[in-house]
Amino acid sequence: MTDADDEALDAAFLALAHPIRRRIIARLSRGSATVNDLAEPFEMSKQAVSRHIQMLEAAGLVTRSRDAQRRPVALDAAKLEKLTSWIDRYRLIHEQQFRQLDELLADHESEKDVEK
Numbered sequence: 387m388t389d390a391d392d393e394a395l396d397a398a399f400l401a402l403a404h405p406i407r408r409r410i411i412a413r414l415s416r417g418s419a420t421v422n423d424l425a426e427p428f429e430m431s432k433q434a435v436s437r438h439i440q441m442l443e444a445a446g447l448v449t450r451s452r453d454a455q456r457r458p459v460a461l462d463a464a465k466l467e468k469l470t471s472w473i474d475r476y477r478l479i480h481e482q483q484f485r486q487l488d489e490l491l492a493d494h495e496s497e498k499d500v501e502k
Contacts, residue, residue: 398469401445407438414448418460
């Protein structure tokens with residue numbers, strides 16, 4: 387993994403560290419939305435929501451486009467897939483370790499049963 391990859395992961399996880407930004411990502415998982423749409427459930431100004439969106443955009447998690455007067459925000463699913471792949475790599479390692487531990491414990495229990 388390169389330094390640029392590490393920096394991209396750091397930026398993405400930092401962006402996802404805030405609950406409002408995670409809720410914005412969850413909303414965008416259902417489809418693109420405007421800042422007004424995204425700001426609706428929050429008790430904060432549209433400018434504050436826009437700053438959250440800017441952080442998500444800087445991390446590469448969302449994109450903005452122009453559709454006449456609208457500036458829809460969309461989820462960058464490929465970027466989220468990279469995060470998921472990174473997490474899965476370590477999850478799979480730990481799952482394998484737990485399976486090995488389960489087997490060791492099961493063997494130990496079997497040996498105890500035989501000794502009785």
